[in-house]
Amino acid sequence: MEDPNPAATSPRRLAVLISGAGTNLQALIDAQNTSSLPNTRIVLVLSNRKNARGLIRASTALPPIPTAYLGLQPFIKSNPGKTREDYDVEVARIVLRAKPDAIVCAGWMHIVSEGFLDVFKGTRVLEGEELLAREVPVINIHPALFGQFDGAHAIERGFEAFQKGEVDELGVMVHRVVKEVDRGEPLIQRRVEVVKGEAIEAYEERLHKVEWEIIVEATRIVLDEVQPPLSSDASS
Secondary structure: OOOOOHHHHOOEEEEEEEOOOOHHHHHHHHHEOOOOEOOEEEEEEEEOOOOOHHHHHHHOOOOOOOEEEOOHHHHHHHOOOOOHHHHHHHHHHHHHHOOOOEEEEOOOOOOOOHHHHHHHHOOOOOOOOOOOOOOOOEEEEEOOOOOOOOOOOHHHHHHHHHHOOOOOOEEEEEEEOOOOOOOOOEEEEEEEOOOOOOOHHHHHHHHHHHHHHHHHHHHHHHHHOOOOOHHHHOOO
16 A cells, blocks of 8 residues: 555655765764664765765665765866855755755864855755755764864863863864854764873774764754655655
Protein backbone atom coordinates (compact mmCIF):
# COMPACT_ATOMS: atom_id res chain seq x y z
CA MET A 1 0.00 0.00 0.00
CA GLU A 2 1.36 3.44 -0.90
CA ASP A 3 2.41 5.66 1.99
CA PRO A 4 -0.27 8.38 2.30
CA ASN A 5 2.29 10.74 3.83
CA PRO A 6 5.57 10.58 1.90
CA ALA A 7 7.01 13.44 3.97
CA ALA A 8 6.93 11.17 7.01
CA THR A 9 9.44 8.78 5.47
CA SER A 10 11.51 11.08 3.26
CA PRO A 11 15.10 11.17 4.51
CA ARG A 12 16.18 14.37 6.25
CA ARG A 13 18.88 15.87 4.03
CA LEU A 14 22.08 17.17 5.55
CA ALA A 15 24.80 19.38 4.04
CA VAL A 16 28.18 19.47 5.79
CA LEU A 17 30.85 22.18 5.36
CA ILE A 18 34.45 21.21 6.12
CA SER A 19 38.01 22.47 5.73
CA GLY A 20 40.23 19.67 6.97
CA ALA A 21 40.53 16.07 8.12
CA GLY A 22 36.81 15.59 8.54
CA THR A 23 36.75 13.64 11.79
CA ASN A 24 33.53 15.37 12.85
CA LEU A 25 32.16 14.62 9.40
CA GLN A 26 33.07 10.97 9.93
CA ALA A 27 31.01 10.94 13.12
CA LEU A 28 28.01 12.15 11.08
CA ILE A 29 28.67 9.63 8.30
CA ASP A 30 28.78 6.80 10.84
CA ALA A 31 25.61 8.04 12.57
CA GLN A 32 23.38 8.62 9.53
CA ASN A 33 20.47 6.19 9.41
CA THR A 34 21.27 4.75 12.83
CA SER A 35 19.31 5.24 16.05
CA SER A 36 21.56 8.26 16.74
CA LEU A 37 20.56 10.03 13.52
CA PRO A 38 17.62 8.15 12.02
CA ASN A 39 16.14 8.71 8.57
CA THR A 40 18.99 11.03 7.61
CA ARG A 41 21.18 11.27 4.54
CA ILE A 42 24.21 13.48 3.97
CA VAL A 43 23.60 14.91 0.50
CA LEU A 44 26.61 17.21 0.17
CA VAL A 45 30.06 17.71 1.67
CA LEU A 46 31.58 21.02 0.61
CA SER A 47 35.15 22.11 1.37
CA ASN A 48 36.98 25.40 0.93
CA ARG A 49 40.26 23.48 0.77
CA LYS A 50 40.94 21.27 -2.24
CA ASN A 51 43.04 18.70 -0.39
CA ALA A 52 40.82 18.34 2.65
CA ARG A 53 40.87 14.74 3.86
CA GLY A 54 37.16 15.04 4.58
CA LEU A 55 36.41 15.06 0.84
CA ILE A 56 37.98 11.60 0.59
CA ARG A 57 35.96 10.40 3.57
CA ALA A 58 32.81 11.51 1.76
CA SER A 59 33.65 10.09 -1.67
CA THR A 60 34.68 6.72 -0.22
CA ALA A 61 31.66 6.38 2.06
CA LEU A 62 29.10 3.69 1.28
CA PRO A 63 27.18 4.90 -0.58
CA PRO A 64 29.45 7.74 -1.77
CA ILE A 65 28.43 11.24 -0.71
CA PRO A 66 28.45 14.04 -3.32
CA THR A 67 31.26 16.53 -2.76
CA ALA A 68 32.09 20.06 -3.89
CA TYR A 69 35.09 22.33 -3.59
CA LEU A 70 35.20 26.11 -3.74
CA GLY A 71 38.23 28.00 -2.46
CA LEU A 72 38.10 31.71 -1.74
CA GLN A 73 41.32 32.75 -3.44
CA PRO A 74 40.79 30.67 -6.62
CA PHE A 75 37.24 32.07 -6.81
CA ILE A 76 38.47 35.67 -6.49
CA LYS A 77 41.27 35.08 -9.00
CA SER A 78 38.99 33.56 -11.64
CA ASN A 79 36.24 36.16 -11.12
CA PRO A 80 37.84 39.63 -11.33
CA GLY A 81 35.84 42.20 -9.42
CA LYS A 82 34.15 39.63 -7.21
CA THR A 83 34.40 39.95 -3.44
CA ARG A 84 34.39 37.78 -0.33
CA GLU A 85 30.65 38.41 -0.12
CA ASP A 86 30.23 37.09 -3.67
CA TYR A 87 32.18 33.98 -2.69
CA ASP A 88 29.91 33.35 0.29
CA VAL A 89 26.85 33.73 -1.91
CA GLU A 90 28.29 31.21 -4.38
CA VAL A 91 28.90 28.76 -1.53
CA ALA A 92 25.29 29.32 -0.48
CA ARG A 93 24.12 28.62 -4.04
CA ILE A 94 25.98 25.27 -4.16
CA VAL A 95 24.53 24.25 -0.79
CA LEU A 96 21.05 25.48 -1.69
CA ARG A 97 20.95 23.27 -4.77
CA ALA A 98 21.51 20.20 -2.57
CA LYS A 99 18.16 21.01 -0.90
CA PRO A 100 19.33 20.42 2.68
CA ASP A 101 17.05 20.37 5.70
CA ALA A 102 19.98 21.47 7.87
CA ILE A 103 23.58 22.63 7.41
CA VAL A 104 26.43 21.62 9.71
CA CYS A 105 29.73 23.50 9.82
CA ALA A 106 32.02 20.68 10.94
CA GLY A 107 35.45 22.26 11.02
CA TRP A 108 34.60 24.92 8.40
CA MET A 109 37.51 27.34 8.85
CA HIS A 110 35.81 30.29 7.27
CA ILE A 111 33.54 32.82 8.95
CA VAL A 112 29.96 32.40 7.78
CA SER A 113 28.77 35.75 6.48
CA GLU A 114 25.42 37.43 6.92
CA GLY A 115 24.81 37.08 3.18
CA PHE A 116 25.11 33.30 3.43
CA LEU A 117 22.82 33.19 6.45
CA ASP A 118 20.20 35.41 4.78
CA VAL A 119 19.85 32.88 1.97
CA PHE A 120 18.98 30.12 4.42
CA LYS A 121 16.76 32.33 6.53
CA GLY A 122 14.71 32.79 3.36
CA THR A 123 15.14 36.57 3.44
CA ARG A 124 17.37 36.66 0.37
CA VAL A 125 16.57 34.97 -2.93
CA LEU A 126 19.48 34.23 -5.24
CA GLU A 127 19.04 34.94 -8.93
CA GLY A 128 17.81 31.84 -10.70
CA GLU A 129 16.92 30.05 -7.44
CA GLU A 130 13.58 29.46 -5.76
CA LEU A 131 12.43 31.09 -2.52
CA LEU A 132 12.84 28.75 0.45
CA ALA A 133 9.64 27.48 1.99
CA ARG A 134 11.12 27.98 5.46
CA GLU A 135 14.40 28.64 7.24
CA VAL A 136 17.15 26.04 7.02
CA PRO A 137 19.07 25.85 10.33
CA VAL A 138 22.85 26.31 10.25
CA ILE A 139 24.93 24.99 13.16
CA ASN A 140 28.62 24.97 14.01
CA ILE A 141 30.91 23.04 16.35
CA HIS A 142 33.36 25.13 18.36
CA PRO A 143 36.01 23.77 20.75
CA ALA A 144 35.22 26.09 23.66
CA LEU A 145 32.38 26.82 26.03
CA PHE A 146 30.00 29.63 25.11
CA GLY A 147 31.59 33.07 25.43
CA GLN A 148 34.96 31.67 26.45
CA PHE A 149 37.30 31.61 23.44
CA ASP A 150 35.54 32.83 20.31
CA GLY A 151 37.22 32.51 16.93
CA ALA A 152 40.33 30.72 15.74
CA HIS A 153 42.81 28.64 17.77
CA ALA A 154 40.34 28.17 20.60
CA ILE A 155 41.88 24.87 21.73
CA GLU A 156 45.36 26.31 22.07
CA ARG A 157 44.17 29.54 23.67
CA GLY A 158 41.95 27.71 26.12
CA PHE A 159 44.58 25.16 27.08
CA GLU A 160 47.18 27.87 27.68
CA ALA A 161 44.73 29.89 29.78
CA PHE A 162 43.92 26.85 31.92
CA GLN A 163 47.58 26.02 32.48
CA LYS A 164 48.16 29.63 33.57
CA GLY A 165 45.23 29.44 35.99
CA GLU A 166 43.20 32.02 34.10
CA VAL A 167 40.17 29.71 33.67
CA ASP A 168 38.90 26.78 35.74
CA GLU A 169 37.21 24.72 33.03
CA LEU A 170 37.21 24.07 29.30
CA GLY A 171 34.84 22.39 26.91
CA VAL A 172 33.16 22.28 23.53
CA MET A 173 29.81 23.36 22.12
CA VAL A 174 27.56 23.16 19.10
CA HIS A 175 25.66 26.37 18.48
CA ARG A 176 23.33 27.99 15.99
CA VAL A 177 25.24 30.17 13.56
CA VAL A 178 24.61 33.92 13.64
CA LYS A 179 26.59 36.77 12.12
CA GLU A 180 28.54 37.28 15.38
CA VAL A 181 31.32 34.67 15.43
CA ASP A 182 30.62 31.78 17.85
CA ARG A 183 27.86 33.77 19.57
CA GLY A 184 24.79 31.86 18.45
CA GLU A 185 22.53 29.99 20.88
CA PRO A 186 24.30 26.85 22.17
CA LEU A 187 22.38 23.67 21.40
CA ILE A 188 24.74 21.52 23.44
CA GLN A 189 27.85 22.35 25.41
CA ARG A 190 29.91 19.90 27.38
CA ARG A 191 32.87 20.29 29.69
CA VAL A 192 36.06 18.37 28.88
CA GLU A 193 38.54 17.25 31.52
CA VAL A 194 41.86 19.10 31.42
CA VAL A 195 44.82 18.37 33.70
CA LYS A 196 47.50 20.73 34.97
CA GLY A 197 50.85 19.98 33.37
CA GLU A 198 49.57 17.54 30.75
CA ALA A 199 50.47 17.75 27.07
CA ILE A 200 47.97 19.56 24.88
CA GLU A 201 47.71 16.43 22.69
CA ALA A 202 46.17 14.50 25.60
CA TYR A 203 43.56 17.22 26.10
CA GLU A 204 42.84 17.41 22.36
CA GLU A 205 42.22 13.67 22.20
CA ARG A 206 39.59 13.86 24.94
CA LEU A 207 38.03 16.96 23.40
CA HIS A 208 37.69 15.41 19.94
CA LYS A 209 35.92 12.36 21.35
CA VAL A 210 33.37 14.68 22.95
CA GLU A 211 33.02 16.61 19.68
CA TRP A 212 32.14 13.42 17.81
CA GLU A 213 29.31 12.78 20.27
CA ILE A 214 27.76 16.21 20.48
CA ILE A 215 27.90 17.04 16.77
CA VAL A 216 25.59 14.08 16.18
CA GLU A 217 23.33 14.97 19.10
CA ALA A 218 22.99 18.60 18.02
CA THR A 219 22.36 17.66 14.40
CA ARG A 220 19.51 15.44 15.50
CA ILE A 221 18.05 18.30 17.54
CA VAL A 222 17.84 20.65 14.55
CA LEU A 223 16.67 17.94 12.15
CA ASP A 224 13.91 16.97 14.57
CA GLU A 225 12.71 20.59 14.35
CA VAL A 226 12.13 20.06 10.64
CA GLN A 227 8.59 18.71 10.44
CA PRO A 228 8.02 17.73 7.72
CA PRO A 229 11.38 17.79 5.93
CA LEU A 230 11.77 20.69 3.52
CA SER A 231 13.08 18.08 1.07
CA SER A 232 9.99 15.82 1.22
CA ASP A 233 9.45 16.42 -2.48
CA ALA A 234 13.15 16.50 -3.40
CA SER A 235 14.51 13.87 -5.74
CA SER A 236 16.74 11.30 -4.04
